[in-house]
Amino acid sequence: MDPLFDPADFRIPAGVTHVCAAGETAALRVHDQALLQYLVDKSLGMSGRAAQEAQVEAARAGVARLWGVTAGDIGFVANVAEGVSIVAGSLDWRDGDAIAIDAEEYPSVVGPIALRRNPAIRLLQARGGEPDRLARIADGRTRIIAASSVSYLTGERIDLHALRAIADRVGALLLVDFTQASGYLPIEASLADFAFSACYKWMLGITGVAVAYWNRARQPDWSPASAGWHSFAPGGRGYDPPPALRPDAMRFTRGNPAHGPVYVLNGALSYLARHDRLDVQRHVQTLTTALLDGLRPRRLPITTPYDPARHGASVCFTAPDAASVVAALHQKGVYAWNGHGRVRISFHGYNGMADVDRILEAL
Known part of the structure; x- marks a missing residue:
């Protein structure tokens, strides 16, 4: 073959x-030309910024096609850990709350929650290789079930439909990292409440930008607990009252997205789209x-x-x-x-x- x-x-x-x-x-x-075009556009003043924003919108549309969602559901963060941190920071955690994970889950999925204080979050850890292992540990105080769709450690693929059913049963959010799947596996992002992916593996991009997905149908009222200038809807001035957030997943993106890696991602997505x-x-x-x-x-x-x-x-x-x-x-x-x-x-x-x-x- x-x-x-x-x-x-x-x-x-x-x-x-x-x-x-x-x-x-x-x-x-082709990444050579993409990075060179970014440098050209960066040097063109306001027209260059418009060109950069057009690249961002094109990348959002490309990821949306790859993941089977709408472009408004897609934003960008610097890395998966940043995206998970934003979701974790948005929740009103209470004493006794927990997250359910595989004991060998990737650190970027767990670290932003495991190190939280006041209150500390219980880690419910599933061990072994049984496909239903997470179902056995999730309880009524589980706020998040967090999983990689494919394990970085073993290459095991997780049944996300089963995890969705578990999350619905216990009233938890389902948070998924698609890093080890996006680019060669069909992605059913809508199963998750929130999902993320690095872009420098099978998506053929480079480091510096990661995909952030907000399932607005499942979580229409979600709002981060912190923001940057880019998270706010354009046009507002002053802070009395505070400005409105962007209406879509770009509220994940606190400052400028990493435009150079976004240009590269666009070329990578175009290449993947040929197949x-x-x-x-x-x-x-x-x-x-x-x-x-x-x-x-x-x-x-x-x-x-x-x-x-x-x-x-x-x-x-x-x-x-x-x-x-x-x-x-x-x-x-x-x-x-x-x-x-x-x-x-x-x-x-x-x-x-x-x-x-x-x-x-x-x-």
Whole structure:
């Protein structure tokens, strides 16, 4: 099976198998022009600012198409942790309130809530690999169920429909991080009350901007507890009374969004739009399944579920010397990722079956 994307469109060094999309994807070559255009527009005064704002609106529309929502539901933050912090700060927490998470959830999803004081928030932590593990821990004082749609640690894909049902049963918000899914999996953002995603992995962007989604149908009265100039509706002056917030998800965006990364994101979204999302999903999961099949005889401690319905685009196995393994693979021209005691191999559209063969040989 050949690559779905043309590898020549990316800055992949010659002779390299690039399989670390869950950490950083290879950059598109068109990003050079996008960043240059940003610098040109930045230098044009007010007309340049209008051009920058047009890029922001185009990016919102592009993400909305990717996630199956409206552009008004999409805003931008600097990173996922910032977005989660804004949601956490908007709630009237009471003693005994809790959030329900997987014990190995990504820190950006948990940290902004776990470190809150006055009151401290209980952490209900699900352990193990059973698909229904979060259902067993959520209680009537659970204010948020927070989850990554695909685990950064194991590559496990979570059943968001089941989480929505749990959240509705206990009266909690469902907060989802789509970072490890957006760009190759179809995204059903409307299941969440709030959702976020970094843009520098499968979405093919760069760091500096992240997607923030506000489900205005489910949470029409939501308002952040803090704001910046960009969060307010344009045109107001003075603070008596305080100015109105923007009516859409751009109230997440306290100051200027990172315009340079937004220009890059627009180019990335245009590139992804050339391909049907189901084709991208089918492509990467064919590769992950082939790698899992190839690894089975080696009896490695694989933590990724074998069933494609339960995994994303990554294959992970535990290794106490993961850093050494990844360094050795790098020397053989295979760019993988390590951390947290595991090796992670992640595919995107620029990979093909020859990469699977090369990985197995290098291992």
